[in-house]
Amino acid sequence: MxxxxxxxxxxxxxxxxxxxxxxxxxxxxxxxxxxxxxxxxxxxxxxxxxxxxxxxxxxxxxxxxxxxxxxxxxxxxxxxNLCTYYRILLRKLPDGIYKISKDSILVAELPCVYARTSWKGPSPRDLLCSFCRLQRLSEPYFAANRVSASCNVLGSAVGSEEMGSAKATAGNQCANDGRIAKENPDMFKCSVKIYSKKRDLLLEYSTDYSWSKETDAIQNSALKVLIWFNRYFKQLNTPVEKLYLPKSTDGFTIYPNIFLQEFAMCLSVYGKTSGGDSRTCSAVGYFSMDTSYQQLESSAFLTDIDGQDSGVFPSHGSLACISYSVHLFMKDSRKRYLLEVNNEFEFEIGAGAVRNQLESCATQLSVNQSACFVDQLSDRDLSLAAACELSLDLSKICRDSCVLEFSVKVLQVTEPLEDRMEKALFNPPLSKQRVEFAVRHINQLHATTLVNVTFILVPYLQVLACHC
Structure with a gap:
């Protein structure tokens, strides 16, 4: 033994x-x-x-x-039990640890955007590191580089030896003009490399986007890699020639030979089983990543709306706090099984942090209103991971014979801060664009005295006030 x-x-x-x-x-x-x-x-x-x-x-x-x-x-x-088994498999998925950390297996989704003020749970960098460890890969390599609009030379923020001389050159060039440095503050980019345990490179990511803080650059790049892996795990049955491209778009470069070798086990564990009805759960079955049954509609048809309209609705960028419960309803026996309940769950509207139908439901309700909606059982194995003690009873269900019933109540809505909305909608921020325009206008008119500057700014401020 x-x-x-x-x-x-x-x-x-x-x-x-x-x-x-x-x-x-x-x-x-x-x-x-x-x-x-x-x-x-x-x-x-x-x-x-x-x-x-x-x-x-x-x-x-x-x-x-x-x-x-x-x-x-x-x-x-x-x-x-079966719930234990499916939760172990769920933890090894790119979004699995995030779902479990949020205690929301059926509702929470890996967000598509990162913001320090609204992100809840483990950071994208920690999630990516955990995913690599669980997949027996090396720790991901993050290379954060400082970029400046006034300096074309990049400097590594992680001490890469290859960038040492370039960093010194950049420092000398930027130090020559302090005024320009203040007008054009440094931005950061981050590239990510994923290696096997044998230090063979299997994936690398680089981006043209830049962020004002090094931490934001690292977290956003880590999130992009996590999202890519999440999409890959949902396409395990896609032909290799369609999925693995030597030079893929969106800044990703995949090395297919090494990649396939490292993830060879995933297809046999998460992929579609050979033979039999793939729509039926099995007590010893695989964790299916088949997405063919995913509902295309993103809107939810609400029923049993309860509560008075308070006039406060969740909007794009706001933080919504809700309570919800999820039941599995069997069409033939008319039985209902409680799968998941959460008395206080917070997420950002528009960040892709929850399933589409639930976000659609939340945006149609005001504070203190509740409603119900029904969704297809497309993610049957997630239901088994959430079922706990009921997993044995649900192990032989067919997803065509049951649906998921969601009950949602909006508890609180926090409107997004103005600076957060500005950063989300304008890059660079609108306030910075205004200042840069005024400074550029003053320089073009060669204003040298305070009187000249005043005559230039007064008309500008009047026009600005008319448009605000």
Whole structure:
């Protein structure tokens, strides 16, 4: 009997499996070819157990949750069930840790934009680092570079040796004109590289966008890479020639040979099963990433609207605080199962932080109003991950025979700050554009005295006031 510990968990989650007399091979991907050739059932690789544990596991395995009272007399352990299995698989997805950290598996989505003031949960950089660790990749490499409108030379913000001489040159050039530096403050860009454990480059990302703070550049670039991985995991069944391009758009460069080698296990675990009805859940099934059943409509048809109209509606950029519950409704038996409930959930409108239908519902309600809507069961395995104790009862459901019922109530709406809206809608910010225009206008008219500046600015301010 052999033992394999799964990641780091306070509950000491482990795999127990027989240890056959086979030669140890550390590279999991190379074993995929040997599976079919080996006729001994005891020596067939358990792909799911190997993928979860990060070690080569042969034959059947038992996933156990073991607690030790000597560590903590009040240590609580949960029974290992289908929900446990699907949550483990969910954590290894690009958006899985974010969903679990928000305690919102069926509602929360990985946001498409990053803002320090509205982002809730682990930062995009931390999420990307966790994803790479769970996929047995090296830590992602972030190279933040300082760029300036007045200086064409870039300087690395992470101490890259190759950029050392360029950084010194940039510093000398920029130091020659302090006035220009104040008018054109430095901006930051960040590139990201993803390596395998053997330090083989499999993906790199660079962008032309720049941010005023180095932290924002790193977090936004990390989020872009996470979003790319999230799209990839939803297209695992796409033909290789369509998905992997040596030079892809949006600043991504993929190295397909290394990439396929590192993610060979993902297709067998998350991909569509061969044979059978892919629309039916299986008690030992795969975590399906099939998106063919995703609902195309982004609007929600509301029913059972309750509460008086307060006149305060969530708008684009505002922070909405809601409470919600999600039930699984069986059409044939007319039964309802509670899958998920959240008494206080906050998200930014327009950031893609929740499923489309729920955001559509929230924007149609005012504060203290509630409503219900129905959505298709397109993400059946997410339902099993959220079902907890009910996962065994739901393991054989067919998604055509049931729907999801959402009950939503808007608790509070926080309007976005003016500077946040300005930064979101104008780049550079509108206030900065106004100042730059005034300074440029003064320089063009060669104003040298305070009187001249006053005569120039008064008409400008009058026109500006008329348009505000």
């Amino acid at each position: 052999s033992l394999s510990q799964v990641d780091k968990a306070s509950s000491e989650m482990r795999f127990y499996f027989p240890a056959p007399d086979v030669q140890f091979v550390s590279d999991l991907s190379k074993q995929l070819v040997d599976d079919r050739e080996n006729r001994n059932m005891n020596c067939i690789i358990n792909k799911r157990a190997s993928y979860i544990s990060g070690q080569t596991i042969y034959g059947d395995a038992v996933l156990a949750n073991v607690g030790y009272t000597r560590r903590d007399t009040e240590l609580q352990t949960d029974h290992v």
